[in-house]
Amino acid sequence: MNALAQQGWIWFSQALTQHSSFSGYFQPLIQLIAPQWSTDAYRAQVIEIRDELADMFTLVLKPKTGLIDQQWPSFKAGQFIELMVEKEGSRTLRCFSISSSPAHYKKTGLIELSIRIQRQGRITPWIREQMRVGSLVNISVAQGDFILPTPLVEKYLFIAGGSGITPFRSMLQQQLLSEETEQRDIHLLYYSRNNQHIAFQQELEQLQNNCPNITVTFINGEQEGFICEQHVQNYCPDYHQRTSFICGPSPMIQQARKVLSDLKVDNSKINFEFFGAAPIEMKSTGQAIVHFQASEKIVVSEENKTETLLEQAEAQGLTPVSGCRIGVCHQCICKKKSGIVFNTRTQQYSDTGSEEIQLCISVAQGDVVLDL
Ligand SMILES: Cc1cc2nc3c(=O)[nH]c(=O)nc-3n(C[C@H](O)[C@H](O)[C@H](O)COP(=O)(O)OP(=O)(O)OC[C@H]3O[C@@H](n4cnc5c(N)ncnc54)[C@H](O)[C@@H]3O)c2cc1C
Ligand code: FES
Numbered sequence: 001m002n003a004l005a006q007q008g009w010i011w012f013s014q015a016l017t018q019h020s021s022f023s024g025y026f027q028p029l030i031q032l033i034a035p036q037w038s039t040d041a042y043r044a045q046v047i048e049i050r051d052e053l054a055d056m057f058t059l060v061l062k063p064k065t066g067l068i069d070q071q072w073p074s075f076k077a078g079q080f081i082e083l084m085v086e087k088e089g090s091r092t093l094r095c096f097s098i099s100s101s102p103a104h105y106k107k108t109g110l111i112e113l114s115i116r117i118q119r120q121g122r123i124t125p126w127i128r129e130q131m132r133v134g135s136l137v138n139i140s141v142a143q144g145d146f147i148l149p150t151p152l153v154e155k156y157l158f159i160a161g162g163s164g165i166t167p168f169r170s171m172l173q174q175q176l177l178s179e180e181t182e183q184r185d186i187h188l189l190y191y192s193r194n195n196q197h198i199a200f201q202q203e204l205e206q207l208q209n210n211c212p213n214i215t216v217t218f219i220n221g222e223q224e225g226f227i228c229e230q231h232v233q234n235y236c237p238d239y240h241q242r243t244s245f246i247c248g249p250s251p252m253i254q255q256a257r258k259v260l261s262d263l264k265v266d267n268s269k270i271n272f273e274f275f276g277a278a279p280i281e282m283k284s285t286g287q288a289i290v291h292f293q294a295s296e297k298i299v300v301s302e303e304n305k306t307e308t309l310l311e312q313a314e315a316q317g318l319t320p321v322s323g324c325r326i327g328v329c330h331q332c333i334c335k336k337k338s339g340i341v342f343n344t345r346t347q348q349y350s351d352t353g354s355e356e357i358q359l360c361i362s363v364a365q366g367d368v369v370l371d372l
Contacts, residue, residue: 041084041138042072046131047110052199056163057128058099058114063139075111075142077101077174078167078245078273082140082329083113087126094123095328097247097273098142099166103177114199116163143328146247146273148184153243157236158188159227159256161248164275165190165199168247172207172214187215187236191252194222227256229263240265246272250279277326280306280363282342288364292318292372293337301364309334309341310359313372320359320372327361334359339368 048060063072075081080097100112118124131137146167148156158168168188175184192198198218208216217235224231232239244265246256253272260270288301290312297316301307310332313320323329327345333356341350341362349365350357359372 041140043069044072044111044137044139046133046135046137048133049128049131052114053197055117055119056114056199057117058112059127059131061111061113061137061139062109063111064109072139073141074102074105076147077170078147079142079144080146080167081111081113081142082324083127084138084140085123085127087123092123093140093323093329095324095326097144097146097166097170099169101170101174101177103174107177114163114166114169144273146245146271148245149243152184155185155238155242156187157232157239157242157244158186159191159244159246159248160188161191161227161252162193162197163199164246164248164252164273166247167273168245169200169203171245172204175214176207176211183211183213185213187217187242189217189219189227189231189235191219191221191227191248194220227252227259229259232259232263239263243269244271246270247275250274250276254279274326278344278347278361280308280342280344281347282306282344282363282365286366289367290364291367291369292316293369294372306363308344308360309357309362309364309368309370312364313359313370318372322360325360327358330358332359333357335371336362337369337371340365341368 042063044061044063046059047062050058050060052058064070075098078097080095082093082095084091084093086092096113096115098111099114100110105111115124115127117128148171158171160168172186172188175186188204190198190204201218204216208214219231219235236242239260240263244260246253253274257270257272261267287303290299290301290309292298292313295316295318297318299312299316301312307315310320310322310325320334321331323331335354336350336357337354338352340352341357342348342365343350343357344361344363
């Protein structure tokens, strides 16, 4: 359908149903027979659940299960999806990197998510307990820019911590399965808590044996400690020739970035992906006054206490819509009328003008007025 016809179709649908698509209008009816069906997500079926470690499992999913389902577009190795589940009547979403490769999806129509069970988490233990082969879930399109650059450079240093191995598994599998003839030189430093916590160990060892240009160094945190300059220099002496990718718990990412920076690796060659809210790394704000104009509430934030605007709003008893709380789902978008905010995900300051911001990753820098 060309753009004009598409506009016309949306107008026609809106005129008749107040929805931008007929499927949106019929959604409640369709959900009576297909409860997980949704117009704003893609449906996928659980094909297999595989335990990787005592606290980590892989969910094998087949997107597009029925005739009425939309075709799920493909992805790039390293990207993540939002997994939407319905728990106790409320829809919740969580982000997970796709741990299998695009080449594997092309061949089998399947994608894999490898999920660490968070002991006090709301959703990950529930997924492991409640999901069965045949269960249906909703997934988003793949997102994120934790992907290898194009044109591909030749040498990479991957640094993974714990479940942060997942995007790297996808990239390594892609290197093995894709039909590209040119092979990249990859060195993976894989940090685990101890010997019992190394996911995909056999697979990675096999990969290393089959691909001479892939090197995997397993680092046992209990014996060798946290990432440090010596590890990088000893295990990967040509680190300065490589483009680095880091993924794992936030403190590990911060430490790895510092180590590489102290080793004089250029910032432009360091890529990283937080598996949660990014730490707030902004200059001291001094005192900031946030005016929630529509609710007629004013908050004076304490000096040296950095809270996101979402946290500040909630502390005032306001209930703005939110979802992921880490800047991914865009549900918390709100209009800033004036003032400067710091974006914890991009680490950038806004200008002073009116614009839409995400409350969960914005921190007031000085006085801010919000349409909330
Ligand atoms: C881009 C991206 C990609 C990701 N990819 C992956 C992946 O491939 N694999 C993976 O395993 N994870 C991945 N994650 C992380 C994953 O999304 C989170 O671990 C997951 O959302 C946790 O969901 P949950 O509901 O179980 O935990 P939540 O309920 O959201 O809790 C989050 C954390 O808070 C702790 N917590 C919760 N309640 C309490 C409490 N009362 N007291 C103390 N602590 C508490 C939990 O233990 C947990 O560590 C990714 C995250 C992002 C942003
Ligand atoms: S709550 Fe998801 S982006 Fe803010």
